[in-house]
Amino acid sequence: QKEVEQNSGPLSVPEGAIASLNCTYSDRVSQSFFWYRQYSGKSPELIMSIYSNGDKEDGRFTAQLNKASQYVSLLIRDSQPSDSATYLCAVSPHLLNTGNQFYFGTGTSLTVIP
Amino acid sequence: ETGVTQSPTHLIKTRGQQVTLRCSSQSGHNTVSWYQQALGQGPQFIFQYYREEENGRGNFPPRFSGLQFPNYSSELNVNALELDDSALYLCASSKQGLALYEQYFGPGTRLTVT
Numbered sequence: 001q002k003e004v005e006q007n008s009g010p011l012s013v014p015e016g017a018i019a020s021l022n023c024t025y026s027d028r029v030s031q032s033f034f035w036y037r038q039y040s041g042k043s044p045e046l047i048m049s050i051y052s053n054g055d056k057e058d059g060r061f062t063a064q065l066n067k068a069s070q071y072v073s074l075l076i077r078d079s080q081p082s083d084s085a086t087y088l089c090a091v092s093p094h095l096l097n098t099g100n101q102f103y104f105g106t107g108t109s110l111t112v113i114p
Numbered sequence: 115e116t117g118v119t120q121s122p123t124h125l126i127k128t129r130g131q132q133v134t135l136r137c138s139s140q141s142g143h144n145t146v147s148w149y150q151q152a153l154g155q156g157p158q159f160i161f162q163y164y165r166e167e168e169n170g171r172g173n174f175p176p177r178f179s180g181l182q183f184p185n186y187s188s189e190l191n192v193n194a195l196e197l198d199d200s201a202l203y204l205c206a207s208s209k210q211g212l213a214l215y216e217q218y219f220g221p222g223t224r225l226t227v228t
Contacts, residue, residue, distance in 0.1 A: 004156070034216065043204055043219040044157065045116075088156055101147070101170055102206075102217060104156030 003027075004091050006105035014113050019076040021108050023089030026070070032092040033065055033072045038107065039085045047087075048074065079112045086110070116140055118207050118220035126226045127195050135190045135223045137205030145169070146188040147217060148180060149204040157204055163188050164210065192225075200227045 003026040013019045021035075032051055036044035048063040050056045050072065056063045062075040072091075076083055086107040117140035127133050139146050145164045149157035159172035163182035177193040186207075192199060202224050206217035 036219075043202075043222045046216055046218060049216050090156075101159035101162065101172060102149075102157070103159070104149075106154070106156045 004089055004103050004105040006087075006089050006108050008106055009109040010111055011108055012111045012113055013079050015079060015081060017079050017112075019079045019083065019110055019112070021074040021076070021087050021089075021110065023072045023074075023091075023105055024070055025072070025089075025091045025103070027091070027093060027103075028067075028070065029093050030067075030070075030091045033063070034090040034092075034102065035061075035063060035072075035074045036088040036090060036104075037083075037085045038088055044088055076110075079110075081112045081114050084110060084112050116207075116218040116220065118205060118218055120203075120205050120220040120223050122223060123221070124224045124226075126228065129195055129197060129227055131195050132191065132193045133195060133225065135192075135203050135205075135225070136187065137190070137207075137220055138185075138187045139205075139207035140218055143207035143209055143218075144186050145208045145210055145215075146182060146186065147206045147208070148188070148190045149206065149219075150174075150199075151202040151204055151222075153201075160190065195227045197227050200225060 035048045038044045050063040064073045088107045089105040090102040119138045147162040148160040151157040161171040205220045208215040208217045
């Protein structure tokens, strides 16, 4: 069973601060990594995808991947109250395999305090 | 908005009944994946449909079945409903059934089994 582990939180940061969300995964062959944001009562919304080691930046969001350590993180700069949500880490095993399923963590609840 | 639609939004069923949930994929996407999300948990992969065939299945019993139609829309059928089937059912569409491709979720169907 492939496992994706996230700290459930809640994580609280003041407005304007950097929020750091972490995720570890157990399957070494995992190749595709995704971060989703889920507001209460809503469906997950894709924020970032990352496939190679290193950093990937998109606006206030930066995803970091370290395959050797089996670790992926999401940094949110200049956190806003509207960033308050649950952040889900998803992992998929093979780039070119069909029938890809995403394995999700249980999510980290983030609260940005005004 | 992702362009993925699901119906109905909410549904209440009695234990032992059968239910059909529907999903229309985003324009340009030919693959649909179904997930079950229990309260406080991450989404769990049920199965994926690509080219009208099941293209991968998670750890769900055979009473969970599905279809994909030529227009890439999809149905999820659950027979002999159990109380534990109460959850948010999410449909996600992607370009192909490959791990390389990002999955975009619809708004979900909230199923309550009493």
